[in-house]
Amino acid sequence: MTTQPMRSPTAEGVRRAADKIAAILPPTPLLPLEIAGTTIWCKAECLQPVGAFKIRGAWHRLTDLSKAERAAGVVGVSSGNHAQGVAWAARQLGIAATIVMPSDAPPVKIEGTRALGAEIVTYDRLTGNREQIARSLAEERGATLVHAFADPWVIEGQGSAGIEIARQMAERGLGEPRRIVAPCGGGGLSGGLALACPDAEIVPVEPEGWDDVKRSIAAGEIVDVGPNPPPTACDSLQPMATQQINFAIIKERCAYGLAVSPCEVEAAQRLAFQRLRLVVEPGGAAALAAVMAGKERADEATVVILSGGNTDPSAFAKVLTSGA
Structure with missing residues (x-):
């Protein structure tokens, strides 16, 4: 096995990653969505060529x-x-x-x-x-x-979404993002966003029963999922624990994490489809679910990451019809 020297991810690394990605891919859309009378902004990473920010x-x-x-x-x-x-x-x-x-x-x-x-x-x-x-x-x-999340290059690359968000909001005259709510598995995206947008509040969101990052933030140390976690449709958010390279950033920049229920996730999937015309997988809808459920405050400087759209058609059809 070959390994490059382990290092800490940096804000400069995020900017370099953003330049590299901008050279091959267009920015994903930043779409307005009204929730309870307030317009928030949804970063549609589900529209990437592989259907996700990864x-x-x-x-x-x-x-x-x-x-x-x-x-x-x-x-x-x-x-x-x-x-x-x-x-x-x-x-x-x-x-x-x-x-x-x-x-x-x-x-x-x-x-x-x-x-x-x-x-x-x-x-x-x-x-x-x-x-x-x-x-x-x-x-x-x-x-x-x-590694899917515990790698400095991977963390920096995921943070490039934050560079795009800041530019897109500036182009709309909205100023800097005040709050970025993001689905969280191992913490690669949350850590990268924290490096990219140092003045924004970063809020990681996990499915209930798999909320180890939320509990780790509260405990001040890494806590794993524990035995017998419940089944979840959020397959992209199921690491058993975050790792130190991620938690070193998260514990300094994330004041708290949130957990969402299966019903809240499904409601978010339906809303994204009905109002934004987007197919969002369960894990990709977790952050929107938290805002819709009133678990996270929102204003016009709030951005929600729709992190992925890779869901089986039959499963997605059931989600849509279950809310009919």
Whole structure:
């Protein structure tokens, strides 16, 4: 396994990532949405080429690999969105990619990853250790491990969304974002946004029962999900715990985290479809769910990240009809 020297992610790294991403991808839309008489702004990362913001961190990470590292390939770990981001970047750069994915990942994500040319290795989410599997594969093949959230390049790349948000709000004469509410799994996006927008309040949102980051912030130290977490449709927000590289930023910049219920998530999915004409997966709708449920205050300087749209059609259809 090849590893680049571990370092802390930086604001300068976020700006460099933003420049790299701007050179290949247009900014995702920043859309107005009225909630209880207040207009908030929704960053539609579900419209990325792979359907999620994860393309940002993957591109920043893989484009910084050396020629020798590119030749040896990469190994990623993901339930699907990071998988597709790494696979997309790898295909663009001619790098072999292997992705360790849970066997219960949504079929649309597994199929999307495979269609991008990546090799897929599956594991059982509750009994297998994905970190060990991925590290063993990387060591065996001499490949570079591209972690889904605990990687400085990945954190910086995700933060490029914050650079875009600030520019888009400035173009609209709205000033700096005051608050950015973001879905949170391992904390790569929340950490990156904190670096990108140092004057904004960053609010991570997780599904109920998987709210380890929320509890870690309250405890002042990393707390894992614990035994027997409940089933959740938010497959993209299911790491068992954040890691120190992420928490070092989050504990300094995030005053609190929030948790949302399955019903609140489904209501947010329906609203995004009805009012914004967007397909948003459950995990991607978590931040909007928190605002809709009144768990987070909102004003016209509040931005909500719609982080992904990779959901199975049948599952999404059930969400839409359940609210009819």
